[in-house]
Amino acid sequence: MDTIEQMLSMLLDGAVETLDISPHLQQLAVERYEEVGTWLAEHGEPDWRIYPQGSFRLGTVVRPSTRTGEYDIDLVCRVPRRKENITQAQLKQLLGDMLHAYLRWKNRQGHTDGPKSCESRRRCWTLEYPDHGFHLDVLPTIPDIEHPPTGILLTDQNLREWQHSNPIGYADWFKRRCEQGRSLVEAKRHLNVADVPDWTVRSTLQRIVQVLKWHCMLRFANDPDNRPPSILITTLAARAYRGEQDLFTGARAVLDGMTSFVENRHGKWWVPNPAHEEENFADKWNEYPERRLAFIAWHRGIVTVLDDLAGLQGKGLQVIASRMSESFSAGPVFKSVESYGDRMRHSRETGALRMTSTGLLTTTATTGPRVRDHHFYGEHPDPRR
Template identity: 75%
Template sequence: MDTIEEMLSMLLDGAVETLDISPHLHQLAVDKYEEVGAWLAEHGTPDWRIYPQGSFRLGTVVRPNTPTGEYDIDLVCWLPIAKESITQAELKERVGRMLHAFVRWKQRQGHGDGPASCKATRRCWTLGYPDDGFHLDVLPTIPDPAVPPTGILLTDKQLRAWQHSNPIGYATWFQLRSQLDRHLVEAKRHANVADVPDWDVRTTLQRLVQVLKWHAMLYFANDPDNRPPSILITTLAARAYAGEHDLFTGTRNVLHGMGNFVENRHGRWWVPNPAHEEENFADKWNEYPERREAFIRWHTDLSIVLDDLVQLQRKGLHVLATRMSESFTSDAVQRSVQRYGERLRQQTTTGALRMGVGGLLTTTTAGPRVRQHTFHGQHTDPRG
């Protein structure tokens, strides 16, 4: 008989799974960016490289709540050029020129599977594949000599100085945090790795990051400027994750601990990139204080939602689903409920499940009740 935490974990996991990128679409995106990378190596120089970064590399993609529902896939375009020999604008223009040439080449060849468009944004070039349900954001970068071998310097048309990052180093760190779940480690140890690729095995940390991003996407649907960056949510969640295997309990515990990893460095809010200390994922909080306030409101709202769900322990599946649908995508929740209901029916038929007198479940309400967090920061400036 499932506890309330186990039941809510399965409902959340089943719902967020429907918003994840499918294996077919994942492979299609890989094929597309490998094609771009091969063309750039052939027509640019062999040293050019393209590789994924962000949620696509981390396995925490969530389908956007937009009319098109296109997945946003972030890529790094790396050129082995010293920063002294090129400007940000020149790098951005050089990569864009090659990407436009790739689009024209695909069109001349009569290939209907090429990008429909190539547009410049603040930092990237966006290759559109609307018929496939995603677009590729290609970020022009060069090596960062201060952080070898994977540190990068990237362009930003609104900032004069080169920006620092290290997506490969970050992904390695995130993977290590995911492996705190000993259940997953043991499962992989006994699995046939050829039959169960790493990408197909979602860890608890990956799933709970998806839950947090999903709720934030909906919470800020009408206020996108104040929505916390995905990398900020992911970093705080991974910092606070303690290896829980249960998704619901892990999500509540992470919410409880996230504030412990927000620093205040001499009056500036700071959440460092664990793979590059000079990169601050909370930098916008200093420029726009309302964004920190919005983060706190979102954090409090989600904490209340999860607390409310625990209090519905004997109300039945439909009541839980109704409350969950108020804060999450209703169709995704309902699909998860249908799958869970089918599982219960199968267990009842086989005699594996017995109903309690007071409802569907018994419960052990493990996990802390999440307090409201003001995110004051670990290192408070004594001057205030």
């Protein structure tokens, strides 16, 4: 590549691509989600609506580094009730009863492709699909009539007040920040079950978010309570993004600017949901100050990592890969290095690899001497030999 930044962009992109949800698993998850959603829409109360939210909707999924490595797919079930007419506990139980009824229906039908269990969590119900490597978290919600048309109110068994959110508005905002139009999956399904966006080609911003989430996930593998929430990282990254097309350059620019979007409102740390100002993605910082310090330490750490990598110009592919694997998973990194090496070998063998006027290797230069084939891929020869 012409520059160290371009090389690092390709290596990071190739590595994080291995952590992305595969097209096959994506389609399987969509099928399971659509079946659950259609069943709820047909057997629940009139006008129930089901749609995806979070990284599955945003196209920023990263495979967890846990033993099971299950993908977490978040869904919203919006029940058309007013908060004056139902409590959080009643709403949570209402959806839970319906999901358990769905599970019983699957078993009676003799279907083996249904969830293995339905478990209650703090805010949602989790449908487990361990044989397929993912689970569905179904969140019970009601409309937030003070923030139409897409605002919702969430249940939380640990909090007395209803919690505000707006996943649809947020996804629309993030999509605009990606600065690319995307098509929706076109398939026949129940009208009350919303489509899953088709992110078959990731934008630079999506890849930046995946890289940041990946590093954060690994850093806090043994301290999940203090791990910065994905939505916090995603929001700050999207706010700081300025349309850079190069992944590595964009990631460094985002890291340089993202902390400037953390507000302090009357002594409280605040990162507002861009689609709903009353939702604060940094609310836990005010309750647990150590979590803010953990975010600062993570941010400082990944900035240092990228700065170190940028300083490895001319050190060779293996040196760069070794340094990268110290802060990211070695497996994905070396898979990416292998792909990169194959690409460079192919370019060399076909005569496409040339030397630029600056002495850097490139596959894009139309002028300059062709580079002879050699056998030290990714390493520089010792000039003393």
